[in-house]
Amino acid sequence: MLATGKSRDGLVQTIIVVIAVVLALIVVFPFALTVMSSFASDKELLMKGAVLWPQEWTLDAYRFLLDNDQFTQSFKNAVIITVVGTTINMVLTVLMAYGLAQPEVKGRTVVNFMVLFTMLFHGGMIPTYLVVNELGLIDSYWSIWLVNAIAPFNMIIIRSYFQTLPKELKESARIDGSSELGILTRIILPVSMPTIVTFTLFYTVVNWNMYFQAVLYLNDMNSYPLQVFLRQVLIVNPSELGLAVTDEGYTYTAAVRHAVILMAALPLLVVYPFMQKHFSKGMMMGSVKG
Known part of the structure; x- marks a missing residue:
């Protein structure tokens, strides 16, 4: 047996x-x-569509992208949106989560309910657009950063993890005369690093893949992030794009489209391995207490 x-x-x-x-x-x-x-020649891709091992290796697609002002500008825009946006996300989310995790804070039950309510019922695209427009944020990255400032789910998980930390940590720091901000930055955040890194990665992915709100709130093509440029290259007729043909006659060919896809995914592929060791641990630690 x-x-x-x-x-x-x-x-x-x-x-x-x-x-x-x-x-x-x-x-x-x-x-x-x-x-x-992305490393194949145009002739080979025209005949085969896609290849697993190019017969003729070439970097023409990447040279074209690096010489393309639209691509370089959209890449820079994506970096700015991601870095600044993720910083705003984490600062506001952590501050709110820490405040709502304190049992002595008055009215926290009402605020928690309001946060949970936004997870179940959303105002909708049109009311949100009207608010953004009234605030004068159209054609500004603040329309993206402020609308996505705090993700309710992420805040609730981080708050739940803060509630599992021993009270003695905060009490001993208060006895030593530390302020609430000092307790958060010097004691709570260091012991919460796996959870912080995990949700930093979540916010980073959301900001880097920003597309719909960029199209909705941004009218200037020079402000578009990389994902909008990627959509234009893959779907829109290349003749409608600026710099579609270079002086050498090179266009948005199949090789260039494959190269754009790879370049759009490459930053996250580079960052993720460094955060992977914290990922699973952070999710488990943050979901212990609801």
């Missing part, structure tokens, strides 16, 4: 591994196809 149980467990483990490998290949294959196709 024991041997039968072990063989059954081994079979289950084998099936799980096979399924995991198949799913990994399903995810990796399109990405590998995009990476390799």
Whole structure:
């Protein structure tokens, strides 16, 4: 019976591994196809559509992008939106979460209910646009940063984690004369680093992939982030784009489109491995107490 149980467990483990490998290949294959196709020549892509190993390796697509003012400007815009936006997100979210985690704060039950209410019922796109327009934030990055300043779900998870921390940490600091801000920055944040890093990554991904609100609130093409440029290259007719043809006659070919996709994904692919060790731990720590 024991041997039968072990063989059954081994079979289950084998099936799980096979399924995991198949799913990994399903995810990796399109990405590998995009990476390799970005280094292929135009003639080869015209004949084959996409390749896993180019016959002729070339960097023409990347040279074209780096010489394209639209691409470089949209990339810079995406970096600005992501860095500033994520900083605003984390500062406001952590401050609000810490305040609502303190049992002595008056009215926190009402505020918690208001935060939860926004998760269930949203004002809608048109009322939000009208508010942004009345505030004079159209064609400003503040229309993106302020509208997305605090994600209710992220704030609730961080607040829940703050509530699990021992009260003695804060009480001993208060006895030593530390202010609430000093307690937060010197004691709470260092022991909460896995959770902070996890939600920093969440906000970073949202800001880097900003598309809909950028199209909604920004009218100046020079202010568009990378995701809007990516959509233009992949969907819009290249003849409608500025700098669609260079002096050498190079256009937004299939290789350039593959290169744009890779460049749009590359920053997150570079950042994620450095945060991965905190990711799972941060999610578990933040979801212990509801």
